[in-house]
Amino acid sequence: MQTSPKAGTVVVIGGALKADSAAVWQRIVDEAGGAGARIAVFPTAAYEPERISAQIVASLNRCGAVAQVIPIAPHLDGVDLQARLHDPALIAQVAASRAVFFSGGAQEYIVDTLQPGGQPTAMLDAVRAVFAAGGVIAGTSAGAAVMSQLMFRDAMDNVAVLKGLWRAGQEYDRGLGFVREGLLIDQHFLRRGRIGRMLPALHALGCRRGLGVDENAAVVIQGGRLEVIGGGGAMLVDLADAEHDAALPAFNLRGARLAYLDAGDVHDLDTGETTPAPHKAQALRIDPSAPGFVPRTGFDRYFLDFLAEGCLQAALAQLLEGAADEVRGLAYRHVLPTQDRQFDIGFEFRLWREPGLVGWREATAAGDRYTLLGVRLDVIPVRLALPLHTPLAAACGAG
Template sequence: MAAQAATEAAPAKGSLVIIGGALRADSAPVWQRIVRLAGGVGARIAVIPAAAGNPAGSGGRLVQTLSSHGAAAFLVPVAPRLPGDFHKAANDPVLAAAVRDAGGAYFAGGDQGRITQALRNPDGSNTLLLDALWDLYRRGGVIAGSSAGAAIMSSTMFYEAKSVLATLQNGVEDGREIAPGLGFAGNEVFIDQHLLVRGRFARMLPVMLKKGYRLGLGVDENSAVVIGPQREVEVIGYKGALLLDLSRATVDSRQAAFNVVDVMISYLDSGDRLNLATGVLTPSADKTAGKLDPGQPSFREALFSADILGNTTVVDLMGKLIDSDQPAAIGLAFDGPQQRGSKSGFEFRFSRAADSVGYASATSERYSIYRLRLNVRPVLLGWPTYQDR
């Protein structure tokens, strides 16, 4: 185990391409970046379908897609749902050598628990295949993954996750809602996926507080974040990613219900870059001349959402706030009307901080939003306000 820790702690010269799920075959910028980081046309990329419900089918399609973008992709037949002893396959020295010598590896989506089950031995030690992946990454190769393949990038991952609201209400427990990931992204950054489409930004907070993460990156579908060896993040693809910074965050321990204040939340749009070490944001080319002037806001009405966990709602509300004359924006999260009486939920209060800044695109109605302040507190809703007859 000491050798395993040393392997994973060694500085990596490679890159990560962390995809939020539902990556389309025609999302050329993401596929082409993976191939380029693996060495360019002809680069050998190992496809690992361990998470998939149909590993042979999913893996075969991924091999075809990567090959169509210039890679020499090959399938790694290690998955709990493939016939045979997957741990024996994961400890095959010939297969491990093929992966070690490749320019990159790609993890398919599905169930992230199957990935860690396949790549770690029953005693928790690394299989030869996992050691080979770490060698590939340390040497300068690329590790990419979508959905489940993104979840395993951090040292903690969601495992048997509840709904977003239930996660806030009930918290998370090691070995149930969360479990160890593979840790390619390091120990300070927590990764989540399907972020905006499924309103998952809120469920990151209990995990980050419990496990001591300073930063959280939540990547949306058909989008990716590329993390280079100098810890610079670049967003590519259709949408973007949310960055949560808990450096200043505090919790009122006198309250039993979940609460947190002074979370800094940013939205990085496609084309944006952020250095995790320095905190410097470089907006995409179409936004460099679009820094927002707080004295000339576009929005002047009150900003409120009754469903902050809805599809892209959080980014829509943040975009209006950064370009508004309003001091704050409020979002609520509650269960549906299944029962009478008061219902517990949460209020999300977004406000500008001294270092908040926004950039507007010159070609579309899209924003890059840096360092808004977020407070979350429990609230009660009286439901319903009348009796059915």
């Protein structure tokens, strides 16, 4: 049974969603119909399904929902998964719901349980029927990853994916397909430096766009409309006019387009238009190409670990407000030749300005928050020396 990507609403949560993140929990309930909305909670991905499902149910019910657990998870003791996947009472419970919520954990548990071998179970058919009737499909972390038609399955090493470790059924797999074809979802995106795996994945899979949602943030997807909510942001990656040099013996890319969207920002995938949040009218609009632009800082940082936590955000802020038209950083993992034949291969990331790059900076009690549009990115494979450094020797004749 194929699902229509325009039927209902999808809410993808980047993970580590706090129980008091009322904007996200309330939005799910509101999209499902408001107070009294029935929501089916699947703890299928969770390693501790009883505890995790109880937390999700409590958060949704505080917002007025009537949430109930669908007890289907590999880590539930003494459960006959096959029997429950075809249990008429459980299927009817899902069918009567206005929303379905998938927990975090390991996304392979979701797809292996609900569509083993790529074939949908009766339970998955019931979930898809909720969506086709205009309902809500929401998920956090692993539950967000499965929303794509193709998904990251177990690709935890960003540098390894950059180096070409990319196998069907291992690093990637078929997802459940609740968002449109060609859009790849990723989670924990900025915190875990997952731009490093998103770019080679998009290229290898032939997908045009990637949506990377950060922790404690969510993106509400209705057809081609994306709206960021919550306490963090999301990165939209577009390879529509990016170039790849097949003659180079390692992954490379030139001209990928990035947009960093903050809470309240809306993007239309069909038109390519981004509408900043209404409150951004009170924020500082920054255009580095405008006459009279004054850099906020003259310090140009080179990021020695570009995929480390916080580095991509800092690099984007430097690109928007710094003196230089580009920002560079390195992605590399030091290993011995016996551990990796590509031990000396790294990747330089180059963010650069194009005409039309613009951003907004909003000062908050928690720090500056940004929206950036029109960022360009290159990934350049480089060769490093081993050892990377040698101790300094004392100068001759020093006394």
